[in-house]
Amino acid sequence: MRPFKYVRASAPDAAARAVASNPQAKFLAGGTNILDLMKEDVERPNELVDVSRLMLAEIKPAGSGVSIGALAKNTDTANHPLIRKNYPLLTQAIVAGASGQLRNMATNGGNLMQRTRCQYFYDTSMPCNKREPGTGCGALEGLNRIHAILGWSEKCVATYPGDMANALYALDAVVRVRGANGRERTIPIGEFHRLPGDTPERDNDLQHGELIVAIDLPRSPFTMNYYYLKVRDRASYAFALVAVAAALEINDGTIRQARVVLGGVAHKPWRSAEAEAALSGKPASEESFRQAAEAALKDARPLAHNAYKVELAKRAIARALMRASRQA
């Protein structure tokens, strides 16, 4: 690991200023992703500003919804009574990710900041536009079994590996961030992460030095019919090949509104407006779910080794919706 200066931040504004004033500085919260990447020489900050002791860990009612502190641990968030009661889909998504130890370390803000990544990003002997812009993409014509089938560009075919953000997207969360000037702004979770386009080195919409302070959840109608389905190479402690955050509001057997967000298929959490439109006003039946799944994948562009993901995603969507509607 390269040498870096360690600074313990005393307040959010001071932390934001410290990072903003050094282009090579980064925030440190749980450290589970950035330290790993620093050990591999993929991330090379010359300064880490430790924000883990800032008072940003509270989970509390806010308006008709709930505000989740950026520095609340994943474990504490998933198990908080307010979250389990009002946003059980979020609880399911968080505990589908990583391991018990990592969820005890990882913070909510840090979870959103984890890099979109693949093996070529980790392997410093291989080209990677995300790690070193302009060097090319090793995965595009390499081994791409786990890579994207939607929204990718010639520059990058990596997938966003997180689970928490998929559920947050389905729950219409808003990310609250604070800049070095002390001003706060909000970013809808769907605009927080980016598709690769020509700048795969940028995973999200934050400016350098902006600090996530909270994630706000509006009141949710999805407390009865929800399911987070994660399909992976082994039963636990692995990234998703395909994940589905499914939520339904059902009235007398008819779907009033639906949320379908896919993980493991694109550079960011992939919400399918097509699937949601296909479900709206339809009976909550397996046939409706299968049609929605077809709609979600109609524009899929698989790579050489991941065509299986198209069919897998369709079946995963249908199954997640069946579970959400309590028919399976």
Place this chain on the structure above:
Amino acid sequence: MNDDFDEISEPELTADEEALLEEMPALTDVGSARRTFLGQSITGSLGVFALMLLEKERALAAFEIPPDALFAPAPAVENPVKVVLKVNGATKSLEVDSRMVLLDALRERLGFTGTKKGCDQGQCGACTVLVNGRRVLSCLTLAATVEGKEVTTIEGLSGGGKLHPVQAAFIKYDAFQCGYCTPGQICSSVGLLAEARRGDVSHVTEDVTVTTTRLTDDEIRERMSGNICRCGAYPKIVAAIQEVHSDKQTAQLWRSVGDEEPTRERKEGKGDEAI
């Protein structure tokens, strides 16, 4: 001798074993903790194994390694950070390179070599320790961030001459082969049991809105998925955790050569058992 492992508090040693223990070099605090453990191991039917270790220690001690060899000053420190933390109840004051992770601080600077380095990148769980009572990966924890916190390693779980119930259960169920992942497995189990008592849910919990502290074997398997065991001792690890969790004692299933046959719950030949 087979079924009462949990009840042993004071090691009962033969004269030969006492003599061996007496001859062991008193290297460090760690050494004395290990002596206690080895003493207990002897009484726990691991005598042959433990005696071999003692012989090795004796042979190594003959080289007369200077007592401070394990604690040689660290190489050049860049970006030094002062850290005061508690490890197994004792306050420790260190100046570390900002890059140093807790795992290396424990092993290389403080002599707590019970915590193991496996993958060193958060994928295997061998380095699991408890920080403020919660299980974390020491390989992905900067030592600088542990300022003011309490760390418990495998060395700190036993106390008063008694193994932690999870340690005793791991021995009873033979829940390891090579043993390299075992300190991490045990620390992780201790953290898991506390999480279950708190009512935490997992990926296999059917209804996450309901608080449940009952751990099925599936729940244990899922919650231990962050600890990889190359030897594949998983079934016995699950059984060991299940016994501590359910507090239902079962008979020890293995014995050393020469030991008496374990007492069975039901005697054979009574004629009331279906074959």
